[in-house]
């Protein structure tokens with residue numbers, strides 16, 4: 001897909017990978033609908049982008065799945081048609097499965113899975129009218145499990161499963177679906193992660209600090225979009241190789257994850 005001139009709705013645009021994606025997509029000539037909860041951050045991002053007048057800001061909360069169809073109707077009602085939805089907004093979670101409150105498991109699922117699929121379903125007719133693309137920023141944790149991430153990993157596995165089914169159903173109608181699985185990326189994802197009882201973790205984890213930059217991640221995502229790939233893993237070291245190791249040497253992989261907390 002050629003990105004210049006495309007109309008793209010991007011969630012999680014207020015920081016991290018989303019902010020880097022907004023910059024790279026605006027540089028490539030796309031018109032953006034920038035979404036997250038933090039309105040002030042979205043507005044200053046919009047003002048900083050090339051051709052700021054082409055972009056709009058739409059506040060939404062993925063934790064409130066029932067509100068999203070109305071947000072889509074308000075935003076696209078008068079100007080239907082969208083080329084790409086990038087489902088990037090999300091939260092992480094850190095804590096042992098046995099110690100994590102069910103309310104925390106549900107909260108992660110509400111944002112990363114239910115909110116994301118509700119938004120996708122509401123936007124789908126607009127994408128189908130242009131034979132468009134859904135891009136899902138899942139995770140390597142959506143392909144493999146590890147320690148201290150049961151809720152996060154489950155939510156990303158669920159997202160990939162849903163989106164593989166959507167692709168199977170809608171390819172015949174021209175929809176393209178790309179699942180992106182980043183390893184560690186230097187963002188605030190661990191700072192904003194929920195702990196066992198729902199507090200924020202508040203620290204940059206070492207694995208995250210040693211990851212690739214958001215700009216490197218965004219550039220790789222744009223390449224995958226341009227090539228209309230189905231799935232890409234983006235990352236360095238063990239976080240990039242983990243799905244391949246699990247696929248071909250599963251017993252080795254399960255021994256590694258039982259002995260080492262790589263988060």
Ligand SMILES: NC(=O)c1ccc[n+]([C@@H]2O[C@H](COP(=O)([O-])OP(=O)(O)OC[C@H]3O[C@@H](n4cnc5c(N)ncnc54)[C@H](OP(=O)(O)O)[C@@H]3O)[C@@H](O)[C@H]2O)c1
Nearest residue numbers: 012014016017036037038061062089090184185187188189
């Ligand atoms: N960083 C990594 O190592 C890594 C690796 C693999 C996958 N990912 C995935 O990449 C995506 C972006 O994460 P990031 O690393 O850039 O983390 P981040 O810096 O914490 O950014 C998360 C983004 O999601 C938005 N968000 C969170 N909760 C939301 C909600 N309830 N409603 C709407 N928006 C919400 C945040 O905006 P507001 O707070 O303003 O709402 C923010 O823009 C996530 O889906 C994450 O799972 C990250």
